[in-house]
Amino acid sequence: MRVLTVLVAAALLGAAGCGSEDPPAPDVAVRDDAASAHAAHTAATESGAPDPVEGTSLYVLPGTWTDQAGHSRTLSDLRGRPQVVVMAYTHCAYACPALVARMKQIEAAFEGRPASARPGFVLVSIDPERDTPGRLTEFAESMRLDAEDWVLLNGPDDQVRALSVLLGVAYRATGTGDFAHSNVLTVLDAAGAIQHRTEGLSGGVDAAVDALERLLPQP
Amino acid sequence: MLRLRRVGRVLVTALLASSGSAVEGQAPVRPAAEAVVVPAGRYVPLFAQPGAPREVAVDAFRMDVHPVSVASFLAFVQATPAWRRDRAPAALAGADYLGDWASADDPGGLDPDRRHPVTRVSWFAARAYCAWRGGRLPTTDEWEYAAAFDESGAVAAGDPDFNRWLLGVYQSRPSSDALPPVGRGVPNGLGLHDLHDLVWEWTEDVNNQLLTGAGRDDRGIDRQLFCAAGSTDATDLTNYAGFLRYGVRATLGGGGGEPGVGFRCVY
Numbered sequence: 305m306r307v308l309t310v311l312v313a314a315a316l317l318g319a320a321g322c323g324s325e326d327p328p329a330p331d332v333a334v335r336d337d338a339a340s341a342h343a344a345h346t347a348a349t350e351s352g353a354p355d356p357v358e359g360t361s362l363y364v365l366p367g368t369w370t371d372q373a374g375h376s377r378t379l380s381d382l383r384g385r386p387q388v389v390v391m392a393y394t395h396c397a398y399a400c401p402a403l404v405a406r407m408k409q410i411e412a413a414f415e416g417r418p419a420s421a422r423p424g425f426v427l428v429s430i431d432p433e434r435d436t437p438g439r440l441t442e443f444a445e446s447m448r449l450d451a452e453d454w455v456l457l458n459g460p461d462d463q464v465r466a467l468s469v470l471l472g473v474a475y476r477a478t479g480t481g482d483f484a485h486s487n488v489l490t491v492l493d494a495a496g497a498i499q500h501r502t503e504g505l506s507g508g509v510d511a512a513v514d515a516l517e518r519l520l521p522q523p
Numbered sequence: 524m525l526r527l528r529r530v531g532r533v534l535v536t537a538l539l540a541s542s543g544s545a546v547e548g549q550a551p552v553r554p555a556a557e558a559v560v561v562p563a564g565r566y567v568p569l570f571a572q573p574g575a576p577r578e579v580a581v582d583a584f585r586m587d588v589h590p591v592s593v594a595s596f597l598a599f600v601q602a603t604p605a606w607r608r609d610r611a612p613a614a615l616a617g618a619d620y621l622g623d624w625a626s627a628d629d630p631g632g633l634d635p636d637r638r639h640p641v642t643r644v645s646w647f648a649a650r651a652y653c654a655w656r657g658g659r660l661p662t663t664d665e666w667e668y669a670a671a672f673d674e675s676g677a678v679a680a681g682d683p684d685f686n687r688w689l690l691g692v693y694q695s696r697p698s699s700d701a702l703p704p705v706g707r708g709v710p711n712g713l714g715l716h717d718l719h720d721l722v723w724e725w726t727e728d729v730n731n732q733l734l735t736g737a738g739r740d741d742r743g744i745d746r747q748l749f750c751a752a753g754s755t756d757a758t759d760l761t762n763y764a765g766f767l768r769y770g771v772r773a774t775l776g777g778g779g780g781e782p783g784v785g786f787r788c789v790y
Contacts, residue, residue, distance in 0.1 A: 364612040462727075469646055469730055470614060476731035479576065497614075 393431035643780035676712025
């Protein structure tokens with residue numbers, strides 16, 4: 305049993321070490337990927353009226369989420385300003401703090417600007433069972449996330465899976481309390497269409513900041 | 524593996540002995556749905572995490588006997604116009620969605636019965652169809668487990684002969700442009716048809732594999748992209764048929780409609 309515990313601990317350390325302990329990644333996967341949003345084709349609203357712009361928006365996903373304050377939210381509530389979106393879980397020892405740190409780097413690039421010229425930041429939990437709204441509040445406080453700009457979302461598994469498919473975030477529970485997941489940072493425009501993706505944790509945030517600059521009104 | 528096979532055989536034998544009529548008696552939610560019980564059991568998935576149990580327990584569920592046919596999907600589109608190819612949101616059903624149909628409400632083709640499997644259906648549309656039928660897409664574990672039963676009803680995952688047979692089946696698949704009707708050939712021991720020899724099939728957690736890139740970037744595993752991915756181990760390095768299935772799933776984006784990819788529902 306003790307041996308097993310040690311093995312599990314070693315495996316978890318291995319998991320947590322993804323990134324800092326690893327050899328440097330040969331390629332920095334940073335690229336614009338508007339193609340993911342499938343720009344072609346016509347689209348429909350509930351009423352059935354085609355709306356090509358609306359069709360590429362991720363905000364067509366139905367469902368109700370709960371934010372860190374316990375309020376009910378739909379993705380559509382994020383409409384109106386560009387958003388930086390990641391999917392992660394708060395019990396993750398390494399990658400998730402690193403993802404949040406990158407989001408805060410982006411936030412810092414827009415510091416001092418009025419709210420209308422700043423992006424919003426969205427963290428969607430892939431571990432809704434443990435990332436309760438209360439847990440998300442604690443996480444937001446410990447990471448000093450400004451409630452005006454940051455939304456942390458808890459939702460049912462099927463909604464989380466649907467969003468992950470749209471964002472190109474692969475994940476699964478490892479069976480050891482952890483999740484294997486890809487680290488993807490996505491920039492959505494004010495309508496919710498994907499305008500930029502950064503994959504991995506090794507590159508900088510310049511490309512994401514540039515994408516946001518193009519989407520935000522100049523101060 | 525021998526033990527596993529025995530468990531599977533015992534379960535199936537018990538099922539057949541005790542409840543043949545019960546299986547037939549489980550009325551589908553909508554007419555024309557033919558589903559059979561996949562008994563609870565355990566199997567060893569292709570990928571496992573060190574420290575996690577290799578065997579995965581799968582609860583019993585009912586599964587469509589065939590992949591969804593064009594006729595069935597047409598009924599869905601007619602009943603749910605929001606999923607017509609000219610109405611569905613582009614983010615959830617890309618330009619290829621039902622792209623081989625003659626028009627938004629006419630699959631075209633020469634087969635009046637439209638018994639061939641529907642393909643070029645996005646993951647979102649497949650999910651919506653299964654919800655409409657009162658079901659859902661199978662998880663990858665459920666699909667792999669059900670598909671691991673061989674014709675005799677044994678759990679054959681990991682059996683070299685079974686894997687060799689599968690590889691041959693994958694190589695001799697019909698062209699995705701001219702698919703034959705569903706339900707040809709011999710079902711596996713559970714009564715499930717076409718699991719391997721017709722189309723790839725969507726699963727609910729289709730994006731649970733952290734094999735990167737395939738389809739999005741270059742191939743290979745970039746450990747930088749993942750938390751814990753570096754610790755993912757394949758349980759059977761000789762299971763080429765399994766790698767092929769997982770690899771195909773990893774290339775699917777979800778929003779598109781892919782040729783050669785269909786689906787079936789579970790309940």
